[in-house]
Amino acid sequence: MTRPVITAYDWVPDFAKGLVRDLQVRWALEEVGRSYDVRYLSQGSQKAPAHRAQQPFGQVPTYQQGDLVLFESGAIVLHIARTHAGLLPDDPSGRARAIEWMFAALNTVEPPITDYGVAAVLERDQPWSQPRMPAVVARIEERLGDLAARLADAEWLDGSFSAGDLMMVGVLRQLRDSGLVEAHPTLAAYVDRGTARPAFRRALDAQMQGFTGSPPPGFAAWLEKQAQGAAA
Structure with a gap:
């Protein structure tokens, strides 16, 4: 191969x-x-x-x-x-749920995080950047709150580590140094578990x-x- x-x-x-x-x-x-x-x-x-x-x-x-x-x-x-x-469970239902979390990471959690990056870094010299920030942060906090509630005290999002966790941790890492993930200790610990993996x-x-x-x-x-x- x-x-x-x-x-x-x-x-x-x-x-x-x-x-x-x-x-x-x-x-x-x-x-x-x-x-x-x-x-x-x-x-x-x-x-x-x-x-x-x-x-x-x-x-x-x-x-x-x-x-x-x-x-x-x-x-x-x-x-x-x-x-x-x-990276995917063997059973069809588990595989479907892992893929579901991949889509959730990219389509639900990431969009407001992307907006934050644009406002905080790429367009921070523009007059509209700072006025937008409160609304952008509020959307991120809502998504993170929902995610933290679903994760609760579980190690990973659905059973064992999967491609869904890989993509979700990748998305959450975009908020490094912002303090937004750290406001949710369960999510901060989740990201730490993902980034501690040898791979x-x-x-x-x-x-x-x-x-x-x-x-x-x-x-x-x-x-x-x-x-x-x-x-x-």
Whole structure:
């Protein structure tokens, strides 16, 4: 069987390190004991036609194994989980519930977290950023409260660790340093359990070691503009 090849960035800003979506794919591959190769992209090259032929939105990761090419981290993780043992239960009902939690992570919990990242980082120099924050935070707190209530004192979301937990922990990690997850001790402990798994540590180390490239032209000016916006 040919080794899968995933794509990843060779450079991202410090705030994005450890959060780029190839991490979830690496983690899934590590969980199932599957070796893989990485094709690194410099910033900007992900928008070139060659990469858009595999990822029409010009993002990472992609996954290629033989003739199969996939994009979207959730779809890739689901494929890995379906074709290797270890990330989905054996019984059909358990498998369906694990996949349900994958969708919940990406479609229910993540959208307000993405809004938070946009307002807090990418557009924090814009006049509409701070006025939006209370409503964005309120939506996140509602989702986290619901999730914490469902998790209660369980170790994982539905029985044993699954692809659903992998994706949910990946989503919750986007709130690092915000204090929002820590406001729910059960969720903070849940994330800690996920990130303590050896497969996660290997995946994170591999991603961090791959950041050997240089920032694109104009990044320093953008960073200075962001800093000025934060200080205003």
